[in-house]
Amino acid sequence: MTAARWRAWYAPVAVVMAVAEVLLVLLGTHTGLPLVLVWLPAVTGLAMAVTGFRAAAAGTDGPLRAFWRRVALAMGGVLAAGVSQTVDVLTVPNTGMPPLGARTLLLYLIGTVLAIAALLRLPGGGRSWRQLTTAVLDVAVVAVTGGIAASQYVDWFVDRFGVSAQAWWLNIAMMAIAVAGVVVVVKIMSARQSPVPRAALWWLAPIGLAGPLSTVLMTLLKPWPHLNGSAAVLPFVGLCGALAAHAQHRHAATARPRRVVGLAGHRRGTAVPLVATVLVTVLLVVVRLRTGHLSTVQVTGTALLLLLVVARQAIALAENGTLLRTVARQAMHDELTGLVSRRWFTAAVAAAEGPHTVVLLDLKEFREINDSLGPAAGDALLIAFGDRLTALAGQDAVVARLGGDEFGVLLPGTDRSGPLLAVNTEPLHAAGHDVLVDLSIGVAEGDTGLYRQAEIALREAAAGGIRLVRYDASLERRLTQRATVAAELRRALANGEFHLLYQPIVELPHGRMTGVESLIRWTRPDGRTVPPTEFIPVAEDTGLIVELGAWIIDAVCAQAAAWQRRHGPDALTSIAVNVSARQLVDPALPDIVAAALARHRVPAHRLTIEITETAVFGGGRALATVTALAQLGVSIALDDFGTGHSSLGLLRTCPVNAIKVDKSFVDGLGGTPQQEAIVTALTGIAETMGLRTVAEGVETADQARRLFELGYRHAQGFLFARPLPPAAIDALLAQPHPAAA
Template sequence: MNVGRHERAAASRGFMAAVMAQPLPRVTAALAVFGAGWFVFNVGSPSGAPLVAWALSALCCSLAALACVRVARFPDLAAPTRMFWRHFAVTLTVAVLALASNAYDALAGPQAPTQRVSGLTTALYLTAVTVFLWALLRLPVTRRSREAWLTLGLDAGVVVLAAGLFAWYFMLRGSSELALTTGSDLTAVAIITLGGIDILAAVKLALTGTGPMDRGVLWIMGLAVLVGAGGGALMPLMQASPHITTTHLSIPIIAFLVAVAAERQLRASGTGTARRAARRRPFSLLPYAAIAATDVLLLVSTWNAGQEIRLVVAGSIALTGLVVVRQITAFYDNASLLARLDASMLELSRHEQRFRSLVQNSSDVITVTAMDGTYTYISPSFESVLGHPADFYIGRTLREFTHPQDLPILQDMRDRLARDPGLTVTCQARMRHVDGSWRWLEVVATNRVDDPSVQGIVGNTRDITETRRAQDELAHQATHDALTRLANRTLFTRRAAEALAEAGTRGVALALVDLDDFKAINDRLGHAVGDALLTVVADRLRRCVRPGDTVARLGGDEFAVLLRDASPQETCRVAGEILATLRTPISAQGHDMLVQASIGLVDGAEGMDASELLRRADVAMYAAKEQGKSRSVRYSADMDDRAAEDARLGADLLQAMLSQDQLFLLYQPVVRLPHGDIAGVEALIRWRHPERGLVSPVEFIPVAERNGMIVQLGDWVLREACRQMAEWRRLHGDGAPSRVGVNVSARQLREPAFARTVADVLAETGLRPDDLLVEITETAVFDDGPAVETVAAIQALGVAIALDDFGTGHSSLGLLRTCPVDVLKVDKLFVEEVTGTAEQAAIATSLAQIAQALGLRAVAEGVETPAQAMRLYQMGYRLAQGYHFSRPLSAEDLGGLLAAEGRDPDTWEPPALAG
């Protein structure tokens, strides 16, 4: 508190220093000091001309009027403030005229020198007072409540009553002396009026506020009025000095105060000086000052009364003081309570503003809806979500903007909220944007119907459209093939399980589609062409199915078509349409291709799951491939038996390869026509099963090709045949066969290192390259892919190549030009017909002529009769093999046959295969 008082004192000193630096305040201060000195020196007897005092008063009043005019012309002041200063300038101007008339009365009037005033002078003084009173009343007051006006009226009544008592006491005791001194009763009226004005200024200042006026200005103006009233009240004291009046003392002081007030007004409004903050006192001192003054008046007026009266008066004054102290204490308590309440309200307002700012600027939308879904409140951010202003939705229902498919979701949410007040439920639904699109919104709703401040369901809503789009894209990627955009194995398995669960044992079918020889296309033309081909195949499969069916890519070139509510006839129709549409030439990256497929069909059965459905279709699909490909085969129970048999046979074959005593080779001679001399041999693998006895190659070779064991099996045959050939070379020299033929599968030719394997085997066994004949089939090299490159690499080693079973495969004569071939082995199918009609023997004849024209050796296979051998010789064939010449023999039997021939090396004609 002391710190605040010192700060205010320092501010006041700084203000007075700044004011006294201005011309008008400095001049009026000097004149006030001069006037006070003049008055003191002239109280007892005249020390100078009285006209000087009157001229000084008129000059000071004129300077004060000039200061008021200066303020009234300041443009930055409010209009009521400028009006007040203009009225005050008029007041001072009238006062100058009154001073001139008063000086004439005192110096040149009757009974001069005298203090008596004429009626004109009194009228001018009263006019000045009236103008000032009008200016004061014109100042606007602060707006307040009805209760505040009541309090203000009571306080003003206390002040006015006290002032009335003082005025009555003054009129009773001093008015006669003042009238005797001035010569008129109007003087007392003017003094009382000045006192009333001073009281009015104090009431206005302390009770009603200052309005646009600076508070300090009104305090200074009130002090000036008080000085004027006090000077008039002291007039009776000057009866002994008629040459001088209290006006000579009060007017210069009033002028100085007016100049200071004007300068303060300019500084408060023009120079930016801040108006002092509102007082912290919780009550006005003025009513209590009036009570205290009245108590003093009461005490003075009863001082000469009896002791009992003085005691009663003293007790009443003490009791009034205690009541005042009690009331002031209550004021401070109430003020403290109000201060805490104001602080709480301010904090609450800040929290409310913060909450409002968060709600209005949040990207999430806050909504309040009635239980029927009608919007009662929506935060402004809703416009950024759905495009419409928030007011557009007020009074409308959710149903108007929600996607029809999502209405049950919202209804379920409202039902749950209605059953459990206070429950929070989260749901996702689509709502229409102003542009017509649908936006996904996530709503977190809480039932706050019981809360009087809410009375509805509070929803926190945010836009999750992009999130849902990303989730849907990820879900699609997780369940669809990236290349063909078909369902992948995961989605297919789920839909198959759903279909089987819904349909039971009827109406569900699966067509498993596998492209024939697709790997050859990948190897020959590249994966880019293969991918383009798969995309076209996927599009064609889509066109073959019905709505509600599922087409999936399970991997590689394997597709699955899941059919719902399909009869066996409908399943066959779809499979036939798939085969037909795939037979249409496909163009992929500039390559025109014919694509064939093998299809396995299976119908749903009782107790079947998705994996079993797929397994059975896979079994049927492999059966279709075994039957010649490019066809569809329906699953049957015996296929499982055959598959199980293949599995057992494959396991036994693996064991046979490890045991080294079950597999062996037989060698069938290739003879030269017409004499039948051995020109070469073909190695043929056989399997002696420990339980089943001899197993035909027709049974175990396809199994080895399907399970991949054909590569290991073929390598074993190559090494064993070459080892045996080296052994014959060592035992029989030139009497040994000129070449040993080894059959090589298509799978072996696709091995990049197979040519290197052949070279290693020749090196290990010590055979010359021309001692070996590699026999391949047309199908293995028909696609002109890596297999042809492997064949070329083998021929580059010096190893001869034979095209086995020629005429039964693709039978492409262009193959003889693109594939490096040395020998054509004509299939038994054509050899059997050589003894028939010319038409029947035409193919065998043509093949012999083609081989001769291309510089190839032709070998006739499957010769079983002498007539066939003779006819083949006549057609031009010089090499043949078959049961007519010899069955396949063991290495020991063939060795004995070679030894029995006892040929003379000098007369031995080189075998035909040697060329």
Template sequence: MTGPVGPAARRAGTGLAPLLLAAAATVAVAVWLAVREPHAVALGYVGGPVAMAGAAWSLQRIGAMVMLPRVMRAFWRQLGHAAIILVLSSSTALALANNNAGMSLYVAVPMLTGMFWTMSAFLRLPMTDRAPLSWLRVVLDGATVAVAAGLVFWYVVLSSAPPGTDLATRATAATVGVAGVLCLVVIGKAGGRADGPIDPVALRLLTAAPIVAVALAVLLIAGNDFSRLLISVGGSPLVALSFTSAAYRQRRVLNRTGAEPAPRAPRRSRTELVPFLAVGGTGVLVTYVSVHEMTSRQRTLIFASVVIAVLVAARVLLGLRDNRRMLTGLRDQQAELARLAMTDPLTELANRTRFVAVLTERLAAHKPATVLLIDIDDFKMVNDTMGPALGDQLLYQVAQRLRENGAAKELPARLGGDEFAVLLDVEEVTSAEEAATRILQALAEPFRVGEHQLLAHASLGVAIAGPGDSADEVLRNADIAMYAAKEGGKAAWTRFEPRMRQDVVNHARLGSELHNAIIRHELFLLYQPVFDIVTGRLHGAEALVRWKHPTRGFVSPGDFIPVAERSGLIVPLGSWVLREACEQLARWHRDHGDGAIKAINVNVAVRQLRESGFVDEVAAVLSETGLMPQNLVLEVTESSVADGRQVRETLHALHEMGVRLALDDFGTGSSSLSLLRAFPVDVLKLDKSFVDGITEGADRGRLAVAAAVAQLAEYLQLSAVAEGIESESQLIRLREMGYRLGQGFFMSKPLPAEEAGALMATPAPVVA
């Protein structure tokens, strides 16, 4: 059954007015039958055309909804055409109400036309798969039923009709009866499909129409005067009531705004028994006729044939029963395999395959769709520090939060790892952003995992599907927005904007050019001097990478370093910087002897620290350049130290080797003090933001942090370096706080190797 179609369906209304009209007409006919006047027969026929006109209008309204699938529109539209034809038939019956000449051809012809047009509407529905053998079974079943019904009506209606029944009445009754039985078979075949386009309840309501037709066929011949009058005046209102009830039910289904309907399980169809019932009915008829109209020898032959037919039919039915059991088992296995193929085994949410399939279906049907892509921040640290088993428990609880805090119309899924997604059937920006906020708030609450209370903040990307977007494009847009949220500070959501895609393209292009720049030696190093701010003498230098592009000119590190980190080029880039800086320090030692700085500072990215061979690489570079481990200071950020077990093991191995470690941008993170207990730090570098706040009239909070860092370093016997000194007043204030080392533009900007070497050749203090 087709799912909700959104606003387009809601604008079509519910179809309640035609249903009430048909019901009122039916009740009016019943009242008329109870108090009828012989001279006012025409009043009983008024309800037919009125109710049928309402049914035609209701059916045509559904058939005109352009957002519906084509097969559904065609079915309801053709059923509406049949209702229009039946309006003509019932109107003619009203006009000829006082004529007691039996069934008039003026009434019979449009009635039969409407019946066959109704049957052709049902034949439009998919009743089986496309295999020729399946269609052959449908045709054979229909032919069996048609022949059997034709024999019954031929014998009972045409041959055994009461004297005086005109030919038109008998022919109409027989044709309508056979057509009604065939309609029931076709409706049963169509309703047995699990993926049928029409609501199954609506189909069951429509079965009232062929049942009325069969009753009409029987009562016109075998009934008394009252029963014939009853079916003549009540038949059309009852058929109209069947049509309007089905239309009302279908509209109610289309107007639902909930989630996508669950697939219907294949219903056990009873229509496969209809051909055998037809054979049995024919056998009964043949037996009855043979008893009354044949000789003893002929009756014996007929009885034997009927017995053989019954035995064969019983054998086939037993085979069908066994086949049904086998097919039921296969269907159950297939359903379970389909469920497993579409479900994430850990969280029991939909997996990527199902999520993409549902998203693709929505986009193909031009339905609104919004994707929320969710990535758990720093999940790798939890997995590395507490183990994968506890990490899996956390993922399961995240899935439960998504399921519990989602609306019925939302589809949560786990796409893989710690990446989740939620599919919304909205296209309004406000609704999408409200859902993103709701989900982040739900995930912000602590998780109880085993004996631990864990916080699992998430970054979320919002992507609203646009015209012509594919499922891959929407997911890619959500992924871009999610990474933008991470770059913006994590634990937040970001809505995708088209410019973001261009940024990604630019980053990709810049990444390709950076790869070539490493190969073509377009990169070079500058050295930011570190001074003893008490004596004014040069103490050390920090290596800073720069890029001179052949066409772009100088590219800012703020542009290409994030590209390098995202693309993985930070590893070869960092390796080049490490080797180049160590080689330069070795040259300074050869050129300036004791006047050269003792150590060089090199920034190291977390991606480098995750490399299993990084410690060996550092040892090899020191050995090849002739430096000692204490000649190298590796600067790492707080986020790098907290990355996980692999990074911590690498840092401890470097420290045991003798390499000094500096904690860069100290004071900006939320866990700085706790890191000092686990991290083998040698140097604390006070972030520039605190240096900016130590002058007169500045933020007292920053001033307090700057002073506290100096005291903490002294207490722990660590070196403290103040970054970003840009004025003499800052320099003086830092001296008073107890800082011994500092760097910044006030003392010197980053210098080429030659100019930095010239400072080493100067014995006098550089800074007053």
């Protein structure tokens, strides 16, 4: 039974039955009605609750299914009692007592006992001894409160219905129903965890009021013998049951993970003594004002209630103190590794006296490891790394997980960081995998300000691709310079201080220009040109390379469109753009490229994206981005091939169309066979795999001639042309046979 069918059928019928009963009671106080008429909504409403509970059981499993089955069985008993009472109304004469036979009372008792048993068997989650004691005291508080209220109810009941056997059986049945409601309330207020949604339990709680309320309505409806207090109440019992089942269906539909209730959940239980005390106070005030005195049961019960409340609150305060200490400890420790947290670590560094050492360690490429091996292996790797770091640091060290894949160690004294450098010399065991991690390490030694200094050293190590950096004053100056360059970069991008040059790529041997590579340049307002080696690393470190790269891609596509309009669609076979490793981990890059191509109406195959081997060697998100770019139809070229994480397997896993042989290999041409070996091998591999090769950094005619002899058909370098402005490329394209040299 789906939640949609539930909402379309069960709940509306239960609501209609409750509304119909109210209208029948109001109509019955003005005119006569058939005796059976007011019982039809009562029986139908109960049937809706039974069907709803069965549907709730069918949509769950485990303890939850067992609970709803038991509640459905209990409500089935109440339904049978309702049908039996309908028969009693039609067959038993009204002698002052409501028409209730022994069979009906027994069925009500059976249904109530089954409901109480179902609620008592409902699991409530693990507890400490204080929480268990508090729960017991909660039950005792509710029981005493119920006893005080019951004493007044019994007096009222005897005054109305006498002390006959039938009256006492009726009283027992009604009190049992009230006890069921009390058990629900106690379950709600004292349970820390329950598989049943709290909203469903709250809808079940008012059912306990049905018994006492029906007896009250019996007296109020005596002048109209065709009306009945039970018939007036039972449709609302069915409605509450139907809504409880509806709450279960909604909870199952949202499928949200159940949150373990901690301190807040325990505090909610403090409403039990508060509500109980308020209710007893109101009851005693009313009784005192009406009768002028209180009974012995009421006075004794009130004194016992106060003692229970005081004891309960004392234990609750002690438990709250324990929970607060637990929360404080959790705030100072990492949940996964058990190491101290960043907050604890920074406080320990600030409080350290005398010379000491701070070491910060960052696991390189942890995201790629986590993506490829899975989160379980990633967590296991962090735990194993923390354990090894703790063992190497020694007992007098403070070891912390600072967040993500970053760790910190505080050591007394100086020259203590040596053993920590061996933390990654052996593979770490992580969920069945042996993983050898690479690290960036920042070290600071001295008396004060070491945490910030170690952070600067770690940042320098990560930015420069260096394994270990020890802090010194020059790092501070470089950091300040980097921050200045970063601020100027943002201003320059906003003010349009960047422009592009284009270096021709030619076809050997005659040097005909077939494509260009775009190169970024920055000219400041004072006329000084900032070389890319100064600002590109800063742009990478600050993340500004993503915004700058998007501008480059758009500018290149705009220029390609302009050349295409002026010189025809076949003037250049490709125009290349360099894309950094930071850009490749940006999932928006393929969309940026696609939008630029569409905006300027440039065919995708005219654009070449140049990437480095290092950027995609680890796979993961970077390789996924390259694959997405290739699916757009753009060409992919491996730049500076042979100088990074060289792997011939990369030519199979990465969708490459061309490789660009680094200048360092071209410089060896004309020397020994060993010097030419790589250049010779690469052209053979590329030809076999159907890849285009471009030789970079060609500066002499002899190099160009030898490359052609080895099978190379494309090259670029100062021999042919330096990077040129767009107007100079226009002039070359305007020639009948555009040559770069």
